[in-house]
Amino acid sequence: MTVIGKYPFQLSPQDCDFREQVSLPALGDLILQAAGKSADENGFGMQKLNTANRTWVVSRMAIEMQRFPKWREWINIETWVEEVGRTSTTRHFRISDEYGKEIGGSSTLWAMIDVESRRAIDLKTIEGLSEAASGIPAVIDKPGRVPSVDGGTKKTHNVRYSDIDFNQHANSMKYVEWLLDSFSLDWHQNHYIKRFEINFLHEVLYGDQVEIFHKQDKMLSLFEIKKPDGNGVCKMKLEWQ
Structure with a gap:
């Protein structure tokens, strides 16, 4: 092995x-x-x-x-x-x-x-x-529980053909694309990601509509994706520098 x-x-x-x-x-x-x-x-x-x-x-x-x-x-x-x-x-x-x-x-x-x-x-x-199981620890801190977003902005997204994988649900890295699209090119030009965390909660399928909540506190970005019925899809945290 x-x-x-x-x-x-x-x-x-x-x-x-x-x-x-x-x-x-x-x-x-x-x-x-x-x-x-x-x-x-x-x-x-x-x-x-x-x-x-x-x-x-x-x-x-x-x-x-x-x-x-x-x-x-x-x-x-x-x-x-x-x-x-x-x-x-x-x-x-x-x-x-x-x-x-x-x-x-x-x-x-x-x-x-x-x-x-x-x-x-x-x-x-x-x-x-x-x-x-090797017992060898991680070289970075392990992912923890990302907090829910209280307040902030909201936008909606419909899960499309380009979002889904062979399991016919949204690919995990598509969630990351959705959150990065919330920032301008100028922001990306002048800021760099120091740490990223994501908690996956539930899958979403082709045709589903999701709501993306975003709260910004200086160099910390919090995101939460939910279905319209309030069920959580995932939570994400970005630390910028």
């Missing part, structure tokens, strides 16, 4: 924003790709789970960057499982440049569910998963 998986990625134009640096959604996607590669290599990835009608879902995620790498750069994403409980497992990431210098990190919390019932699977019953 590979305790720490290491995966190289070269940043392509579609990974980068107008500043020619990797966007937060694209970086999050690469992190999730690394998680998938590691899980597949160790025998508990999507390729095997799909045959048993099961899937992984990420419930919390945090990303911290010292700098965002640029177009054409090669980066390495190392990933490992720290611990495995009955209902959730922690997986961490170290992001380094092509010379091996650490430039960021991520920490995630995952659950496994039955695709049809949407009920959680006891992770202790998954062959090989407990043996993957």
